[in-house]
Amino acid sequence: MSWLERLRDGLSKTRQQINTTAGSLGADVRDVLTNRLDTIEDLEYALIAADVGRAATEEVLEDVRRSPGKKLQEALMDALTLQLEPDARRAEFRKLGFAPEVSRSKVAPRGHVVMVIGVNGVGKTTTIAKLGDYYIRQGKSVMFAAGDTFRAAAGTQLGVWGERLGIPVVQGADGGDPAAVAFDAATARAARGTDLLFVDTAGRLHNKHNLMEELKKVRRVIEKADPGEPGEVWLVLDAVTGQNGLQQAKKFHESTPLTGVIVTKLDGTAKGGILVPIVRELGVPIKFIGVGEQPGDLQPFDSQEFVRALFDVDIPR
Ligand SMILES: Nc1nc2c(ncn2[C@@H]2O[C@H](COP(=O)(O)OP(=O)(O)OP(=O)(O)O)[C@@H](O)[C@H]2O)c(=O)[nH]1
Ligand SMILES: [Mg+2]
Incomplete structure (x- = not known):
């Protein structure tokens, strides 16, 4: 199955919900x-x-x-599609009454260091591996930092990916200070002139104060090692968690301001609509979506493509 088929397949549960009005979608x-106001309801x-x-x-129905x-x-x-546009564009195009033409663009990170954060098990480490694969294909040089020193096997997990993809991984001691790993890796990246460094972090609950403080510290030391970095802080979110996500x-955004969100596991959820409030209420763009466990299953996000997949409509290529 291609990633697009997997996305369509994954969104089928969400689609089925909207298809309670199936007979009327062609009307x-x-x-x-x-004649059929109940359809709107x-x-x-x-x-x-x-x-x-x-x-x-409300805006959609309007x-x-x-x-x-x-x-x-x-x-x-x-x-x-308009609801998946950032605020300014959305207002402008709603006034005009049509959706903008957006093309699936390459996601070019700002700066060189990307911190990847999120709660436990959402897919941070595998997403970093997929990002590494993606950017190597774009001709970039890539490094990883195994900043999850909390879970014993985490460094090994990233190390295995690094080996498979030919990407160097800066490791720390198990149970060591994640900020120290981030500092070493950011320093090494600057010295080597590597294009991109992805910093893995341990999964943490958003309501655990100390752990959120730890993230701020990781951010601060990266800044110290390489002023101006991290250029990006990406939150990985599991689509299955819906409103809780x-x-x-x-x-996370309150504690460590986000520059992007990656939504994973869109291949198994009835909550595909959650992308809309993420863009609207956070004002943070969705950078990539994950639709499976293989490297090619991470794709740059495109609002039109997403909505077409949601309605199972063919995409002109
Ligand atoms: N179906 C599906 N599974 C995914 C996707 N992304 C990640 N996974 C799976 O989710 C599980 C957890 O992935 P990890 O990358 O270890 O998650 P993590 O956020 O690093 O976890 P912690 O470090 O323990 O917080 C793995 O089995 C992944 O293969 C996706 O888009 N779709
Ligand atoms: Mg992990």
Whole structure:
């Protein structure tokens, strides 16, 4: 299965929820508004169940009502694509009444050091491996820092990936100070002139004060080792956690300001809509999405492609 098929497949549960209105998705919006208002109610329910969130759902329905000339599915897809745009663009395009053409772009990190953070088991370490694979293919030189000194096997896990991908890994002592590993790695990256350093961190709950302080410290020492870095702080979020994931993201963002979010495990959730409130309420862009356990299963995020996959509509290539 290609990653796109896996994404479509993964979003099928979310799609099924929206398809409570299946018979009506092909209908004209005008007809729905005059004869089948219950369809709008069904839609509202489905969007909320998919974790799109209240504010976004209201705007989506408003946009649909304002498009009597479109088919319901088309109006819905345009409105959802807009909800995945950053604030300024969203406001601008909602005024114009259509979705912007966005092309799946390469994600170029700002600076050289990317901190990768998140709660336990969301997929940080495997995502770092996939990112390494992605950027090597883009012709970049890459290093990893095994900054999870908490879980005994974590350094080995990243080490194995590093070996497989031919990416050097800066290791620390088990139980050692994660900030020390980050400092060594950031110093080594600057000295070697490597393009990108991805710093793995131990999984932590967003409500554990000490652990959040530890993240700030890791950030500070990277800055000390290499002023101006880290250029990026990416939060990895497991799509399966839905609204709880959104709460996590808010807490992490308060403690260590995020520059991007990576949503993993979109291959197994009915909560695909959670991407919408992440963009809206955090104002942080989604950089990549993960749809499986293989390296190629991590892909740069594209709002149109995502919405098309959600509705199982063919994507012109
Ligand atoms: N199905 C699926 N599984 C994934 C995806 N991304 C990661 N995983 C799996 O999730 C599990 C946990 O991945 P890790 O990378 O170890 O997660 P982590 O966040 O580093 O975990 P801790 O370091 O323990 O906090 C592994 O079995 C991964 O293969 C994804 O997009 N889809
Ligand atoms: Mg890990």
